[in-house]
Amino acid sequence: MATRGRPRGFDRDNALEKIMDVFWAKGYEAAQLNDLTAAVGITPPSFYAAFGSKEQAFREAVNIYVANDGSGPMRALETGETVRQAIQAMLLASIDVALGAPQSNGCLLILGVMNCQPETGPLYDLLKDLRRETMERVRARLERGVAEGDLPKTADAATLARYYGAIMQAISMQARDGASRRDLEALVQPSLAALR
Amino acid sequence: MATRGRPRGFDRDNALEKIMDVFWAKGYEAAQLNDLTAAVGITPPSFYAAFGSKEQAFREAVNIYVANDGSGPMRALETGETVRQAIQAMLLASIDVALGAPQSNGCLLILGVMNCQPETGPLYDLLKDLRRETMERVRARLERGVAEGDLPKTADAATLARYYGAIMQAISMQARDGASRRDLEALVQPSLAALR
């Protein structure tokens, strides 16, 4: 059962990378099909044959983003001896992600779908769920910190997890507003004061 | 030189309030002319005769937002004996604003124009400038705190101002994501730890 029919004239994975870059740079709604097809170097019918629709392409792009470019902060969270080191590493990795965006700045999961168009609701929810997952992983790490004695028994892991989720969102927003690496790194120390 | 011609059939200021509510709830791009005219109860030609264009209407809406609904945090900043009290009052006022939005949630200045459509660039910059102004007022208050001995001489007012600007942005984002008042208020205490 070899491949039948005319073979695809481009590499699908490679194309998906480029599509993700466009979504990352512009967000879902501002990324026009034009931009997507131009970035890959294909025409609309090829795009639809390969990815189904703009929305499905976005979902796939989010998947590879989570697996690759966007995975730094969550990996950093598992490094370090203490909670404080882990959180700090996560925040610094968030800054890397925010400044590493292709054109614009900020994290795809945070800024990819902001508008409240009725039709983009499902994609907004998709990203919102991923943000919630992120917060839960942070909470798990904080709870471990409490268990290991890094944090006092009275520390509220859920509250602090929400707090550091907020800091990461703010990093992306300020990166979008043009903040420099130095500006963003200056947010880290103040935010770590909450761990005392 | 009394008024000439047929008088307008609606109250312009009242209409502008309703227009602002729609922009606040949906953001600039998601707010369709349909929504705006329906909220006021007028037809498109009346809208254009009174406000010029969607963009100009948005600019006017931002103006009255800054003057009225959105003014709470900056007024709160001037209250309180200590810097800490002032900042805390400002953050709590931000929560009021974020939760007081008509339908959706969050601050108009923070979430009103998120997309990077080329044509919305000027409006994005308009809001970005207002956010920068906010940060500068916070910095001025922090500098006063240093002068008055509320904060150590070594405190970096610019960094802390950026930090509290970030917290307010995060409050709006989390409100948009459905956070409750309790959730948002839980962000305040951790963020105040940076003032020690």
Next chain:
DNA sequence: TCCTTTCTGTAGTCAGAATTATATAAATAG
């Protein structure tokens, strides 16, 4: 009263953007 001015309602125009119909090209299976 008649003219000028300005607003209002109906019903469009116009541009932009996602998606697709049709014909053609490039591969495998028989």
Next chain:
DNA sequence: CTATTTATATAATTCTGACTACAGAAAGGA
């Protein structure tokens, strides 16, 4: 070689959403 299958390119189609032409209505001024 022919048929079948799948991809591609050109050129629509379709829909949405900002904006407006035109005719009629409501005021003031001569």
